[in-house]
Amino acid sequence: xxxxxxxxxxxxxxxxxxxxxxxxxxxxxxxxxxxxxxxxxxxxxxxxxxxxxxxxxxxxxxxxxxxxxxxxxxxxxxxxxxxxxxxxxxxxxxxxxxxxxxxxxxx
Amino acid sequence: xxxxxxxxxxxxxxxxxxxxxxxxxxxxxxxxxxxxxxxxxxxxxxxxxxxxxxxxxxxxxxxxxxxxxxxxxxxxxxxxxxxxxxxxxxxxxxxxxxxxxxxxxxxxxxxxxxxxxxxxxxx
Numbered sequence: 174x175x176x177x178x179x180x181x182x183x184x185x186x187x188x189x190x191x192x193x194x195x196x197x198x199x200x201x202x203x204x205x206x207x208x209x210x211x212x213x214x215x216x217x218x219x220x221x222x223x224x225x226x227x228x229x230x231x232x233x234x235x236x237x238x239x240x241x242x243x244x245x246x247x248x249x250x251x252x253x254x255x256x257x258x259x260x261x262x263x264x265x266x267x268x269x270x271x272x273x274x275x276x277x278x279x280x
Numbered sequence: 281x282x283x284x285x286x287x288x289x290x291x292x293x294x295x296x297x298x299x300x301x302x303x304x305x306x307x308x309x310x311x312x313x314x315x316x317x318x319x320x321x322x323x324x325x326x327x328x329x330x331x332x333x334x335x336x337x338x339x340x341x342x343x344x345x346x347x348x349x350x351x352x353x354x355x356x357x358x359x360x361x362x363x364x365x366x367x368x369x370x371x372x373x374x375x376x377x378x379x380x381x382x383x384x385x386x387x388x389x390x391x392x393x394x395x396x397x398x399x400x401x402x403x
Contacts, residue, residue, distance in 0.1 A: 205388060219390060271328070271329070
């Protein structure tokens, strides 16, 4: 199985700050890497697919980059609604796996 | 706008079989442009892919579930289902159904999710 390791596991930041979350794969997965945002009691919401393509309706302050084994999700200027948990997920092979999540909290 | 809705029992006894259904509305589940998946999330934990079914009827499951998973689809009813056999307390989770595109750059991402249904395994 492809293991995805996110860092950090939790992050405290302020509104307006720029933050970066990293997802490292245990083997090369090309760009078969996607990012989700999940708020408490809700289903995850797709933010970015194919490592860097913004899903429709997602604000442009979200961006993704990377290929191979190292990927990043960046939020350029945090808004109050961005405080949530973020997950990466690969679709390189079966089984699909998710990172363990990064909880983004308000400082 | 396509929507997904999970349904099933909220409480299942240990060793029994959990059966969940996902109803697809606002679109068709009988299309080769997508596949349909089940994902779960234990309380306070991360996401686990359970398995998926394709338009052809081919299904895949996570090997970590030791062959306990059966995923089927009924395109005439526009729904797909999950059966998880021999459940234990470790299967307590919120279960989500989701849609994944095929054949595009978004292939394999989960672009539409149901709201989730909570299942507790307890006697």
